Amino acid sequence: MNTQAKKIDQVLARGVHEVIGRDHIIAMLHAGKPLRIKYGIDPTATSFHLGHTVPLRKLKEFQTLGHTAVFIIGDYTAQIGDPVGKSDTRAMLTLKQTQDNAKEFTNLAAKFIDIKKAEVHFQSSWYNTMTLEQTIRLMATVTKEQLMRHETFRMREREGKPLGFHEMFYTLLMAYDSVAVTADIELGGPDQKFNFLVTRQVMERFGLKAQEALLLRYLPGTDGAEKMSKSANNFVGLNEDPLVQFEKIMKIRDEDIQTFFELITNIEKKETDTLHPIAAKRLLAKCLVSDCHGIHLARSAALQFFNNHPQLKNMV
C-alpha cells in the first residue's frame, strides 16, 4: 500500500463510527481533486468543549491531504437548538445571543485546524437574506413523514411530549448549509446520521450532487458516559483553566483512555498500550492543555497537579 492509500485508509478509519458513501468517498479521495469538507457547530454557549475537537481534528486531517475545510458557525441553528436526544423543547435564543456566543469560536477552532486555509462561514451570511419564498421552497423539499423518522421526534410523539414546529426546521437549515457551501463530505457525531441523510435529499432537490458523510465516534464524558456534552456537565471546556482541564482528564475512567487517545491526539495506539493509566492520562492531559494553551502552560499544569497529588506522582 502506498503512502497516499494508507493516509486515505487512515482518514476513514481513525475515530470513525460509520461512513456514508464509503466507495464514493474513496473514489473522490483517489481522484485527487480538492474536496469540500463541512463541519458545523452551534454557538449555544460561549465556548465549545473537547468533544467538538474530534471533528475539528478530522477536518485537519483532510486539510493535510489537500482538501478544503469548511467550518460553519450555526448562529441560526443555535437559535433553535438541536432537538436530537432532547425530551423537551428548549426556549429559542436570539440571533444576537448566538452571535455573541460565537465571538471566540474562530479563535478556538484555529487551535485545531489551519484556519488560514479554511473557509469560515456564519449561517447568517445566507440566512439573513433568505426570503419567505426561499424558505417555503426549502420546506417543500421534505415531507412531514420523512422528518418524523427522526428518533427524537418519534420519542416525543410516543411520549406525548410537545414537538415545537420550529424544531422541524433544524434539520432543514443544516441541510441547506450544505447547499450553500456545496459540501462534498460532512463530519459529525453518530446522532447526526438522520440529518445527513435528509441533507442528501435536500441537496439533490436543489440540483446538487448529494454529499457523503463521516459519522465520528463520540468522545466519552469525564464521568464515563457515552457522550461528552454540556448538558450532562461531563465536559472539558476549551476555555477552561489549564489546571482544571488537567484535573478533569486525570479523572476519566481507565477504560476510556484508548478512546481519548484515538479521538483527541495523533498518538499511535502502540505507543500508549503499555503505559500505566496515570502516565497515560498525564500524557493525554498534557496533549490537551498544550493544544488549548500551549506547551508551557501544559507543563506547569502538570507540575502543579502532581504537586497537589504527590501520591499519584509515585505511581508513575
Place this chain on the structure above:
Amino acid sequence: MDPINHLLTRGVDKIYPSREVLEKILRSGKKLRLFQGFDPTGTKLHIGHAVGFRKLRQWQDLGHDVIFLIGDGTGQAGDPSGKKTARDTFFTSEELRKNGKDYVLQSSKIVRFDGPNPVKILYNGDWLNKLGLTEILNIAGHFTLQQMLERDLYQERLKNNIPLSLREFMYPLLQGYDSVAMEVDLELGGSDQTFNMLAGRSLVSAMLHKEKFVMTVPLLTDAKGTKIGKSEGNVIGLTDAPNDFFGKIMSLGDDAIVNCFTLLTDTPSEEIDEMTKKMNSGENPMLFKKRLAFELTKQLNTEEEARQAQSAFEQTFQDRQAPTSMPEFTTKQSEWNPVDLLMAAKLVSSKSDAKRLLEQGAVEINGVRCQGTSITLKNNDIMKIGKKKFIRVIISR
C-alpha cells in the same frame, strides 16, 4: 330584525370564542377592525364567495373597519385546505398581485371600495415577504407539531398515507401572522378556513396578548352538501353576463334553493320557511328558483338587467314548450326580407305592424330573436310572433 342579531346569525356558521362575547362588544358600540383574506390563485370568483362578501358588506354597513386582504404572500405557500394531495405549483408574487386586482374588481359587485367607510385593500405580501428566517422560526415556535396535526385534513392524509409536504404546514402560520400584522379584532372566512383562522387567534393571543374573534360562514352547498358555484366547468361567476348567470342559477338543483335564499339574499327567514313549506307540499320549485335567479341577477347587476334576463329565459323556456301542431307556411324561397316574410306568411296585417314587431324583438326563429335585414329559412323552422303565435316553415322544392 335587529342588525346586530342579523349580523351574528344569518349565514353564520360559528363564532369563536362565542357569539355572546362578541355580541357584548358590539352592543357596547365598539367598532372592530376585521378582515377576510383571499388567495388570488386566478380562479373566477363565484356565488360561493358571495356568502363571505355579503357578510363583509354587513360589517361595512354597520360602520366597522373592513379589510379585504389579498394573499399574495400566503398564495406562495399554497393553502392545503381541502386539497387531497400536496400541491406542487408555485405562484410568483407578481402573478398573485395581478390576480388580486381582478378579485377586487369582481368582488366590488358586493362590497364597496368607495363612498363612506370604504373597504380597505391590503396585500399580505407587504409584511410576509419581509419576514426574516428568525421571525419565521419565532412564529413557528408558537405551535407544536401535535397542534398542527390535529387538523382533519392532515389526519386524512396521514390515514391514507399521502405525503404531507412540510411546506403545507406553513400556510396556517402565515395566515395566522396576518392577524398579528394587521392587529385585527376579527377574521371572517369560510368554515373550511376554521383551522387557519384559529391559528391566527392563538398567535394574536401569544404575540399581541389580545383576543381575536373568528366568524365562519357556511360553505354554499345544496341540501346534500355538494358545493355550489364551482362545479367542474360550470362556475357561476359573479361577473357572468346577466342572461348566462340567470340561466345557470335556473340549472341548479331544486335542493339548492333554500340554502341560496338564506345565504345569498336578504329574503326574511319567515318567507323562506313559507317557500319550504310550499315546495314540500308539492308546489312547483321552478317558481321559487326563478325568484332566486331574479334576486341574485339583480343584486349583481341592475333590476332592469335582471328583468331582461328573466324574460329571455322565459322565452327560451316557452319555446321548448312550443305546441307540436301549428299552422304551416309553405314557400320555395329561402332568403327573405323579414318584413316581407311576415307579410307573406300573413302574420301581420301591415308592413308597419311587421316593422313594429321586429323592432320590439317579438319575432323569433327557433328561439333566436330576428334581427337584421335578411333571413335564411330552412325546412321545419319554427317562427314565433309575440307570445302565442307559432308557425312552421315548409320549404317546397
